[in-house]
Amino acid sequence: MSYIGSRIRGPITTQIRCYAAVQSNASSSSTTSSPSISSTLILSRLPIITQDLTPFESQFYKYQSELWRRLMWTFPKWFYFKSGTMAELRYRQINKNPVSYNPKMSYPKGKPDLKHLRDRRFRQYIRAPKTYREEDEIVDGQDQSEFKENEISRKIIPASRITEADKRNDATSLERKLSRTLYLIIKDSKNENGDWKLPNFKESNENLQPLHVLAEEGLYELGGKKINYFNVSKVPCHHNQNKEYFIKSHILSGSFEPQLDSIQYQWATKEELKELIPKNYYSDISHLLSDV
Numbered sequence: 001m002s003y004i005g006s007r008i009r010g011p012i013t014t015q016i017r018c019y020a021a022v023q024s025n026a027s028s029s030s031t032t033s034s035p036s037i038s039s040t041l042i043l044s045r046l047p048i049i050t051q052d053l054t055p056f057e058s059q060f061y062k063y064q065s066e067l068w069r070r071l072m073w074t075f076p077k078w079f080y081f082k083s084g085t086m087a088e089l090r091y092r093q094i095n096k097n098p099v100s101y102n103p104k105m106s107y108p109k110g111k112p113d114l115k116h117l118r119d120r121r122f123r124q125y126i127r128a129p130k131t132y133r134e135e136d137e138i139v140d141g142q143d144q145s146e147f148k149e150n151e152i153s154r155k156i157i158p159a160s161r162i163t164e165a166d167k168r169n170d171a172t173s174l175e176r177k178l179s180r181t182l183y184l185i186i187k188d189s190k191n192e193n194g195d196w197k198l199p200n201f202k203e204s205n206e207n208l209q210p211l212h213v214l215a216e217e218g219l220y221e222l223g224g225k226k227i228n229y230f231n232v233s234k235v236p237c238h239h240n241q242n243k244e245y246f247i248k249s250h251i252l253s254g255s256f257e258p259q260l261d262s263i264q265y266q267w268a269t270k271e272e273l274k275e276l277i278p279k280n281y282y283s284d285i286s287h288l289l290s291d292v
Contacts, residue, residue: 038202039215040244042237042288043184043229045251045267049161051179051292069123074116090129171266174255181290182267184251185276186222189262196266196276198285200244211236215247222263223256240284248288 053061077095081088098119101112113120165173174182185196201218203209209217212234219227229251236245256265266276270289274282 036202036205037211037243037245038200039211039218039236040246041184041199041201041215041219041249042246042285043199043219043249043251044290045174045182047181047292048178052161066123072124074118074120075124075126087129094127094129171268171272174251174267176267177269179292180269181292182269183273183289184256185266185268185273186258187264188260189264195278195281197278197281198246210234211245212247215249222259223265224259226257227254228252229254238285238288246285246288 077088077091081091097117098114099112100114101107110121118124161178163175163178165176170176176182184199186199187194187196199215199219199222201214201222203214212231216231219229229249232248232250237248238246258265266272268276270286270291273289274286
């Protein structure tokens with residue numbers, strides 16, 4: 001019995017050793033072919049102004065504004081314009097009194113309901129005397145030194161929500177799409193694929209670094225040191241099968257200046273990223289991008 005067992009154990013032991021050798025070779029080959037760890041930076045510029053209103057929101061706020069003006073108390077002109085002054089005279093010249101009620105007259109549109117020289121049936125429109133001059137009111141050749149931009153009585157004109165970068169469609173400018181979140185994407189013309197992607201930096205086996213430090217040094221090496229930004233966290237927010245670990249960051253000031261001539265870059269919104277980067281890549285990171 002022992003003789004038979006010894007005869008059987010010999011071939012089985014050889015088979016086990018051969019199987020172990022094959023598995024070790026397979027594991028070593030898979031280790032060499034597996035991708036190395038890399039850090040991908042999701043660098044975003046947060047919105048600078050409020051989000052654009054939808055048509056429904058615009059109608060709602062307009063209705064609320066009209067309702068508030070309709071129900072508001074009568075404008076107290078006696079508080080702002082003292083009786084008998086030139087300011088009151090200018091105010092009365094541009095704000096005519098409404099038609100008063102006369103019992104002997106008929107009013108097809110309804111009789112006036114006046115109180116403090118205001119017809120309470122309608123919204124009250126107030127025009128204040130101007131303390132500035134419009135550009136079309138300035139005579140050619142007139143000395144404009146008195147019309148300084150820092151005067152307290154100057155006309156306040158809100159800045160446009162559409163910038164010069166929007167008009168030029170300059171995708172490399174941070175001054176575009178002020179109400180949206182922009183993300184930095186790059187493309188290297190030396191690569192065969194030539195696809196747009198987020199900045200990715202591979203880990204070196206010789207010098208191991210934390211992932212957020214790897215992303216920071218890679219960004220400075222790629223886009224210069226004129227970027228003031230901060231990482232949301234040192235912990236990656238996402239990773240994929242290619243061993244890419246994603247680090248979220250926000251740019252505060254400065255600009256991205258490529259250090260290589262082959263590098264192209266854009267600041268794109270979420271909808272623009274969907275059209276620029278590969279579909280599989282976008283579907284993997286779309287949940288990390290802001291809809292605003």
